Amino acid sequence: MAVVGTGLIGTSVGLAVSRHGVTVHLMDQDETAARTAAALGAGVLAAPAGPVDLAVLAVPPGRLGPVLAEQQLRGLARAYTDVASVKAAPERHALAGLADASSYVGGHPLAGREKSGPLAARADLFEDRSWVLTPSEATSQETLNRALETIALCGAVPVLMGSRAHDSAVALTSHVPHVVASLMAARLQHAPREAARLAGQGLRDVTRIAAGDARLWADILQSNAAAVAGVLRELQADLSDLLAALNELSAAPAGESSPGLARLVDLLDRGIAGMGTIQGRGGAQAAGPVRLRVALGDRPGELARMLASVADFGIGADDVSPRSAGASGASGLEVELGVASLRAEDVLRRLVRDGFEAARADQRVLTGAMP
Numbered sequence: 622m623a624v625v626g627t628g629l630i631g632t633s634v635g636l637a638v639s640r641h642g643v644t645v646h647l648m649d650q651d652e653t654a655a656r657t658a659a660a661l662g663a664g665v666l667a668a669p670a671g672p673v674d675l676a677v678l679a680v681p682p683g684r685l686g687p688v689l690a691e692q693q694l695r696g697l698a699r700a701y702t703d704v705a706s707v708k709a710a711p712e713r714h715a716l717a718g719l720a721d722a723s724s725y726v727g728g729h730p731l732a733g734r735e736k737s738g739p740l741a742a743r744a745d746l747f748e749d750r751s752w753v754l755t756p757s758e759a760t761s762q763e764t765l766n767r768a769l770e771t772i773a774l775c776g777a778v779p780v781l782m783g784s785r786a787h788d789s790a791v792a793l794t795s796h797v798p799h800v801v802a803s804l805m806a807a808r809l810q811h812a813p814r815e816a817a818r819l820a821g822q823g824l825r826d827v828t829r830i831a832a833g834d835a836r837l838w839a840d841i842l843q844s845n846a847a848a849v850a851g852v853l854r855e856l857q858a859d860l861s862d863l864l865a866a867l868n869e870l871s872a873a874p875a876g877e878s879s880p881g882l883a884r885l886v887d888l889l890d891r892g893i894a895g896m897g898t899i900q901g902r903g904g905a906q907a908a909g910p911v912r913l914r915v916a917l918g919d920r921p922g923e924l925a926r927m928l929a930s931v932a933d934f935g936i937g938a939d940d941v942s943p944r945s946a947g948a949s950g951a952s953g954l955e956v957e958l959g960v961a962s963l964r965a966e967d968v969l970r971r972l973v974r975d976g977f978e979a980a981r982a983d984q985r986v987l988t989g990a991m992p
Contacts, residue, residue, distance in 0.1 A: 635663030
């Protein structure tokens with residue numbers, strides 16, 4: 622394999638597939654970045670002597686077309702894919718400049734961090750995460766199969782969809798959230814010192830992703846401008862309604878109810894309902910999260926011990942719903958966990974290994990052993 626671009630994603634791809642014995646050739650205009658990726662174990666420096674099976678182009682959307690055409694012309698690989706978070710426009714420009722469009726399939730791993738660069742890379746970055754492929758009419762089955770094999774080596778979950786549908790989806794789920802985080806973070810630039818001292822975890826959660834590379838994100842937003850603008854217009858309408866409701870509430874006499882309160886509650890309820898569509902961490906959400914039931918009994922500290930047991934799977938207190946165990950004929954406390962479907966069996970095995978009685982929530986009897 623060849624990886625062109627050794628930032629966070631490219632280096633993480635190299636780390637992930639190198640674990641399986643794949644030889645990865647690292648290429649980057651920034652020699653320091655490529656050397657850093659190699660030092661981390663993501664692959665070897667320099668271009669290969671002959672064509673590799675697959676080249677992963679980890680470059681910004683605006684550079685994809687020229688880089689793809691250049692590397693195909695030099696015969697770098699038998700097949701090519703990319704990791705850009707925008708697909709339609711880059712794909713159109715890339716295909717226009719290719720001598721052989723059958724060797725290219727668009728790709729986008731739905732994984733990342735708020736940090737950038739090779740030092741932020743992780744071999745497990747893609748595990749259980751969705752990885753979109755957007756084959757065109759020209760994409761060959763061989764090219765698609767090589768991309769699918771790479772996704773499997775990275776531990777990700779393949780999702781096939783059209784490039785325009787992809788761009789509309791990520792405008793809502795990724796690009797606009799980044800813009801909103803940046804706008805909120807920008808409000809803090811000239812905040813009084815007292816406000817900074819009162820900053821809590823909620824503010825950190827809202828602004829965390831604003832720390833991404835500004836130039837890269839400008840390129841992403843430019844490439845998907847129409848879809849992002851559409852989502853922002855809908856958000857603007859909600860903000861206008863919220864502002865009107867707050868103005869009504871601020872003008873209402875003390876102790877009097879106002880129609881603005883009902884609109885405010887409705888907006889907050891819609892937010893809670895929207896959260897329900899993305900509950901369960903991890904990658905593929907199509908199958909929905911699996912609910913696991915765990916019996917804790919009455920021993921002090923059992924909930925903390927259980928959370929420590931499953932922390933490696935990205936499960937925290939926010940994923941736990943406690944309930945009385947009396948309904949099932951047991952005593953003490955039971956909890957339900959929301960777990961990504963691909964990890965459910967692994968989480969069950971971990972819980973049982975650590976001495977907990979656990980089962981899927983739709984099973985009647987908690988199990989004390991797993992195969």
